[in-house]
Amino acid sequence: MELINALVAVTNYVIIPATAYGAQLALGALGVTLIYSILRFSNFAHGDTMAFGTGVVILITWGFQAMGISFGPLPTALLALPFGIAVTAALMLGTDKVVYQYYRKVRAAPVVMVMVSVGVMFVMNALTRFLIGVDQINFDDGTRFVINARQWRDMTGLHEPLTLRSTQVITVVTAIITVAALFWFLGKTRTGKSMRAFSDNEDLALLSGIDPNKVVAVTWIITGALATIAGTLYGLDKSFKAFTYFQLLLPIFASAIVGGIGNPVGAIAGGFVISFSEVGLTYAWKKVATYLVPSWEPDGLVQLLSTDYKYAVSFTILILVLIFKPTGLFKGKIV
Amino acid sequence: MSSNRQAGETSSIRAPLFFAIMAALILLEGFTSGWNSALGILNMGLLSAIMALGVNMQWGYAGLFNAGAMGFLALGGLAPVLISMPPTSGAFSGGGPGIMAAFFVAIVAVLAAVWIWRNLRGKTRGLAVTAVLIVGFFTYRWLFDPAVEVIEAINPSAQGNLGGLGLPTLISWPVGAVLAAGAAWLVGKTALGLRSDYLAIATLGIAEIIVAILKNEQWLDRGVLNVNGIPRPWPVPYEIDLQNSPDFVAQMQAWGLDPQLGSTIAVKLAFLVLFVIVILALIWLTEMSLKSPWGRMMRAIRDNEISAAAMGKNVTRRHLQIFVLGSAVIGLAGAMMISLDGQMTPTSYNPLRYTFLILVMVIVGGSGNNWGSILGGVLIWYVWVKAGDWGPDIMGALAAPFPDGGLKDHLIQSAPHMRMLVMGIILLMVLRFSPRGLLPEK
Numbered sequence: 001m002e003l004i005n006a007l008v009a010v011t012n013y014v015i016i017p018a019t020a021y022g023a024q025l026a027l028g029a030l031g032v033t034l035i036y037s038i039l040r041f042s043n044f045a046h047g048d049t050m051a052f053g054t055g056v057v058i059l060i061t062w063g064f065q066a067m068g069i070s071f072g073p074l075p076t077a078l079l080a081l082p083f084g085i086a087v088t089a090a091l092m093l094g095t096d097k098v099v100y101q102y103y104r105k106v107r108a109a110p111v112v113m114v115m116v117s118v119g120v121m122f123v124m125n126a127l128t129r130f131l132i133g134v135d136q137i138n139f140d141d142g143t144r145f146v147i148n149a150r151q152w153r154d155m156t157g158l159h160e161p162l163t164l165r166s167t168q169v170i171t172v173v174t175a176i177i178t179v180a181a182l183f184w185f186l187g188k189t190r191t192g193k194s195m196r197a198f199s200d201n202e203d204l205a206l207l208s209g210i211d212p213n214k215v216v217a218v219t220w221i222i223t224g225a226l227a228t229i230a231g232t233l234y235g236l237d238k239s240f241k242a243f244t245y246f247q248l249l250l251p252i253f254a255s256a257i258v259g260g261i262g263n264p265v266g267a268i269a270g271g272f273v274i275s276f277s278e279v280g281l282t283y284a285w286k287k288v289a290t291y292l293v294p295s296w297e298p299d300g301l302v303q304l305l306s307t308d309y310k311y312a313v314s315f316t317i318l319i320l321v322l323i324f325k326p327t328g329l330f331k332g333k334i335v
Numbered sequence: 336m337s338s339n340r341q342a343g344e345t346s347s348i349r350a351p352l353f354f355a356i357m358a359a360l361i362l363l364e365g366f367t368s369g370w371n372s373a374l375g376i377l378n379m380g381l382l383s384a385i386m387a388l389g390v391n392m393q394w395g396y397a398g399l400f401n402a403g404a405m406g407f408l409a410l411g412g413l414a415p416v417l418i419s420m421p422p423t424s425g426a427f428s429g430g431g432p433g434i435m436a437a438f439f440v441a442i443v444a445v446l447a448a449v450w451i452w453r454n455l456r457g458k459t460r461g462l463a464v465t466a467v468l469i470v471g472f473f474t475y476r477w478l479f480d481p482a483v484e485v486i487e488a489i490n491p492s493a494q495g496n497l498g499g500l501g502l503p504t505l506i507s508w509p510v511g512a513v514l515a516a517g518a519a520w521l522v523g524k525t526a527l528g529l530r531s532d533y534l535a536i537a538t539l540g541i542a543e544i545i546v547a548i549l550k551n552e553q554w555l556d557r558g559v560l561n562v563n564g565i566p567r568p569w570p571v572p573y574e575i576d577l578q579n580s581p582d583f584v585a586q587m588q589a590w591g592l593d594p595q596l597g598s599t600i601a602v603k604l605a606f607l608v609l610f611v612i613v614i615l616a617l618i619w620l621t622e623m624s625l626k627s628p629w630g631r632m633m634r635a636i637r638d639n640e641i642s643a644a645a646m647g648k649n650v651t652r653r654h655l656q657i658f659v660l661g662s663a664v665i666g667l668a669g670a671m672m673i674s675l676d677g678q679m680t681p682t683s684y685n686p687l688r689y690t691f692l693i694l695v696m697v698i699v700g701g702s703g704n705n706w707g708s709i710l711g712g713v714l715i716w717y718v719w720v721k722a723g724d725w726g727p728d729i730m731g732a733l734a735a736p737f738p739d740g741g742l743k744d745h746l747i748q749s750a751p752h753m754r755m756l757v758m759g760i761i762l763l764m765v766l767r768f769s770p771r772g773l774l775p776e777k
Contacts, residue, residue, distance in 0.1 A: 109398075130756075254536075306551060311547060
């Protein structure tokens with residue numbers, strides 16, 4: 001019995017939150033890794049792209065709410081999501097036209113592209129602030145729980161509670177659909193295949209008549225979509241704050257590099273490695289410990305690391321990967 | 336990068352002209368908004384210029400992208416707290432041994448793990464390393480936690496931290512540089528020699544962590560409770576002492592100045608003199624080193640790593656060297672900034688302001704040119720401050736035709752964010768149309 005209670009506690013406080021967070025990180029890391037493999041630079045503006053996309057979704061959600069449109073038990077933001085994706089993708093295409101295109105033409109060094117993305121980051125940051133401000137915003141208006149603590153107790157009779165929030169289920173389901181669609185696109189469609197060819201060998205792809213402008217445009221559209229979805233899911237699950245999204249840049253980069261930058265499967269695996277380590281190391285294990293070893297009365301929280309240091313977890317994993325396996329878990333590309 | 340580094344013909348009056356414009360802007364500020372404001376902008380601008388000098392060594396001399404200047408700056412700022420604050424009585428005797436022992440255990444555990452990794456082979460290696468690290472971690476926490484409790488219990492409303500050594504503030508400046516250099520060595524050792532943007536990502540991470548440590552480790556710097564009353568460096572007086580000194584008041588009255596205003600200006604001027612001395616010394620050192628064979632080697636590595644490596648230069652070692660030196664300069668600026676402010680507020684470290692704005696300064700001033708960094712530092716700081724002031728006015732004028740209500744209020748409220756937009760556009764414009772900056776490298 002105590003063992004089951006311990007398992008329930010671990011599921012409730014570690015496995016469920018880490019899975020949702022991991023799915024959000026994976027979507028973010030997919031965006032970074034796509035830009036990396038097609039345009040060959042680390043996009044520092046990605047966190048702010050997520051913030052911008054989410055900001056647009058929130059505004060449209062408010063619009064829908066004012067018009068009385070709702071999505072039943074699901075959050076209205078999901079209805080607004082396609083519109084948010086369209087706006088963000090348009091902004092990405094515009095940014096590419098105005099900013100990045102020139103540097104591709106002159107074949108600028110990757111580190112110059114990174115610097116350019118810092119400039120874009122400033123502008124996106126300002127746009128998000130103009131659009132929605134800097135305050136924390138909760139925009140989840142759907143049903144809160146799939147299973148709440150009382151239902152769980154009635155169902156199982158266990159005294160350790162388990163709750164499953166609907167945003168966590170929505171996150172995982174949306175992420176699975178998005179990833180499936182992305183892999184289908186990359187694997188089966190002509191455009192997707194030309195993107196992979198372009199990523200593997202740019203010169204050869206150009207020689208075989210692949211239109212680079214089309215590949216780049218599609219990449220930006222997909223990146224805008226992934227960033228908006230990731231940002232909206234994160235915002236629904238936790239809350240929206242522009243600065244938090246900027247800070248997500250570190251775990252997202254870490255996920256992409258841990259998995260092997262440029263490798264989509266790696267980005268997903270990396271997202272879960274980072275999220276499970278982060279949640280596992282910052283969770284206070286006291287409850288689980290008392291279930292497993294009833295005679296032991298720990299005086300602390302049995303927390304390995306304070307939650308204030310959650311970014312240290314991403315960083316440490318990042319450093320370990322850089323030292324021992326710079327290509328990442330799944331072979332990424334190293335330029 | 337090499338494509339935009341060709342030495343071009345630049346007019347010899349270019350640099351004096353830009354510096355004259357900068358001086359004119361500061362003078363204008365003095366005549367319109369008062370000398371306190373003008374000297375305030377100039378002092379902070381010069382501090383930013385020192386940070387920019389450090390970042391310029393990394394980006395301009397070596398093409399290394401440091402996305403964590405904020406971290407090295409914050410770490411440098413720890414030095415005045417630990418060196419020049421008066422000691423907390425009882426803290427060092429109570430918690431000092433525990434903390435020292437904990438750090439000793441941590442270092443021994445890491446060294447042991449490294450030694451095992453290098454000397455063992457096979458399956459036992461991974462297990463042994465993990466075991467050593469786990470045992471080390473728990474021993475560390477077992478020693479560390481009670482010591483921290485003892486320190487944080489001492490007079491928590493005003494102290495509750497380790498306190499300083501009570502040494503003169505000027506000593507803390509080089510110590511700040513050493514602290515930042517140490518952190519930079521650790522990061523550079525792991526991230527250099529890999530892809531160029533891995534360093535950027537690693538430094539982004541270390542900066543977040545350093546600031547998180549400063550925010551949370553109360554025993555060290557009181558965390559979010561801030562440390563106030565950090566002593567000023569040696570020749571800089573306190574306003575209140577000046578106002579109480581009959582000689583100073585008489586002198587001010589002889590010049591027809593209000594003694595109170597005079598005292599604040601005198602303090603700012605004293606800081607200004609100190610900062611100018613540091614900047615001139617740094618410029619002299621950096622210019623000399625750039626002219627030396629070492630400087631030529633650095634430029635050769637930056638412009639073509641492969642041929643420099645073929646000439647027998649150890650590119651990674653040189654990159655590590657310049658990265659550590661640049662970070663030390665940033666740390667120095669961090670310590671100076673804390674002694675200018677007189678307080679340590681870890682929550683005020685914001686990556687946009689202290690990392691990315693500094694990059695804008697370097698690039699706008701002219702990557703690779705030290706004088707350009709000085710110009711960029713002061714000029715961009717001026718624009719940053721002024722964009723915050725002008726933003727609401729401009730926005731008010733733009734929003735005037737709209738009817739009163741939600742949209743207009745929203746536009747006017749969002750005006751302070753104008754500075755982000757301005758900085759982004761300036762950076763993008765310079766990178767696109769004038770990648771060598773205002774004062775191109777010779």
